[in-house]
Amino acid sequence: MPKTVAAQDSIPDLTAKAAIVMEASTGKVLYSRNAEERRYPASTTKIITLITALEYGKLDDVVTASQNAATTEGSSLWLLPGEQLTLLDMLYGIMLVSGNDATVAVAEHISGSVDVFAKLMTEKAHSIGAVNSNFVNTSGLPDERHYTTAHDLAKIAAYGYKNPLFTQIVSTQHKIIPWPGKEHDRDLYNENRMLWLYDGANGVKTGYTDAAGRCLVSAANRNGVQLVAVVLDSERMWDDSIKLLNYGFAQLKPVPVVHKGDILKTVKISEGKTGNVKLVADQDIVLPMADNEHDQFSTVIDAPNKMNAPVAAGQKIGTVKVLYNNVEVANADLLADQQVERKSFFGMLWGSVLGIVSFVIHNFA
Numbered sequence: 558m559p560k561t562v563a564a565q566d567s568i569p570d571l572t573a574k575a576a577i578v579m580e581a582s583t584g585k586v587l588y589s590r591n592a593e594e595r596r597y598p599a600s601t602t603k604i605i606t607l608i609t610a611l612e613y614g615k616l617d618d619v620v621t622a623s624q625n626a627a628t629t630e631g632s633s634l635w636l637l638p639g640e641q642l643t644l645l646d647m648l649y650g651i652m653l654v655s656g657n658d659a660t661v662a663v664a665e666h667i668s669g670s671v672d673v674f675a676k677l678m679t680e681k682a683h684s685i686g687a688v689n690s691n692f693v694n695t696s697g698l699p700d701e702r703h704y705t706t707a708h709d710l711a712k713i714a715a716y717g718y719k720n721p722l723f724t725q726i727v728s729t730q731h732k733i734i735p736w737p738g739k740e741h742d743r744d745l746y747n748e749n750r751m752l753w754l755y756d757g758a759n760g761v762k763t764g765y766t767d768a769a770g771r772c773l774v775s776a777a778n779r780n781g782v783q784l785v786a787v788v789l790d791s792e793r794m795w796d797d798s799i800k801l802l803n804y805g806f807a808q809l810k811p812v813p814v815v816h817k818g819d820i821l822k823t824v825k826i827s828e829g830k831t832g833n834v835k836l837v838a839d840q841d842i843v844l845p846m847a848d849n850e851h852d853q854f855s856t857v858i859d860a861p862n863k864m865n866a867p868v869a870a871g872q873k874i875g876t877v878k879v880l881y882n883n884v885e886v887a888n889a890d891l892l893a894d895q896q897v898e899r900k901s902f903f904g905m906l907w908g909s910v911l912g913i914v915s916f917v918i919h920n921f922a
Contacts (some may be wrong), residue, residue: 568590570800572791572792574591575590575592575594576592577709577786578711579712579802584712586708588801588805590708592707592711592787595689595704596704596712596739596790597629597704597766597769598703599766600763602694602697603652603696604713604727605678606651606695608720609667612664614644614667618644619641620643621662621666624638625665626659629660630657630698631698632656633658634647636659636736641737642659644666647662652726652747653747653748654745659695660695660866663825665912682709685713690705698769699769707788710774711787718760718783724759728760729747749762751765754795754799756774757778759776759778761774761775769790771790771791771794772787776885784806788807789866797914809846810846814856815877815889817838817839817840820879821836821891828866828914829865829898829900830898832920834868834874835894836874839873839892840893841891842879844886853881857880858879859877866897867896868897871898874891874893876891
């Protein structure tokens with residue numbers, strides 16, 4: 558269970574019934590209010606719909622809207638029965654303008670029905686630690702069996718940011734996609750106003766029903782620190798989200814853990830013209846840390862102690878892993894800093910002779 562850094566009442570003027578702000582890479586909770594309370598998610602559901610579609614679908618597939626999809630109630634992409642769009646365009650329609658009809662079309666295309674796809678959504682959520690959630694539809698329309706928590710939504714969104722295409726879609730402010738049969742294309746503007754209101758904002762999804770109230774999962778990245786904030790049943794969801802993100806960024810600072818080019822291990826080389834090779838990190842690792850928690854981070858080197866020649870310069874030999882409370886949160890490859898050629902047969906023979914002579918002198922002289 559991630560450590561909560563902040564006290565429960567650190568932002569007492571929030572209007573949300575449930576709220577959380579979390580650092581994405583570590584799952585560190587910086588502030589929470591009723592974050593484990595079961596609530597209706599409304600259209601923030603579509604975050605797990607998107608993740609599931611990205612992992613089970615093919616982006617260039619052509620998706621055909623059924624009569625069932627085209628007549629789905631609520632917010633719409635205005636699909637007509639038989640209308641066709643690529644899966645990728647459908648996903649933009651889902652996330653930018655909250656097209657309920659598009660969620661049904663995508664679910665039917667990938668799984669044959671919304672029911673089967675919703676089971677995949679729930680299974681995926683549980684697999685990433687959002688175990689207090691259950692989804693029975695793709696859109697977030699009210700159903701007593703369809704629920705989540707603020708903490709689960711934060712976990713789901715944080716997982717999404719591991720996928721660059723997820724990040725690209727949810728951070729898109731404006732997108733033009735086809736509108737077959739019309740004289741003009743669909744001109745989509747993201748309903749998430751945080752993308753314009755907040756410096757560094759890069760997602761994620763709004764939601765509203767009478768049962769759920771006003772909901773928003775928002776996110777922002779500053780100096781490599783990725784935060785996710787969730788407000789459920791909020792009277793002022795934009796203001797609440799800004800307060801949460803501001804609070805979160807104030808608690809953290811980016812700390813270099815590994816520098817590109819750092820020598821992290823030396824490996825012995827058998828049968829090589831050089832006796833060892835140094836392993837260097839191929840990239841920087843910078844992680845967000847709160848004060849007084851450096852000891853919760855550790856590094857582990859996964860590389861052999863010995864290997865045979867030849868070795869190519871830049872060859873991947875191992876990995877450095879960074880752990881937060883013993884859970885891996887980042888890694889970098891370890892590369893050989895130089896080429897090591899294999900000794901020739903005569904070179905190895907001469908080396909053996911010298912070894913024998915040295916042994917004899919040392920033990921019998």
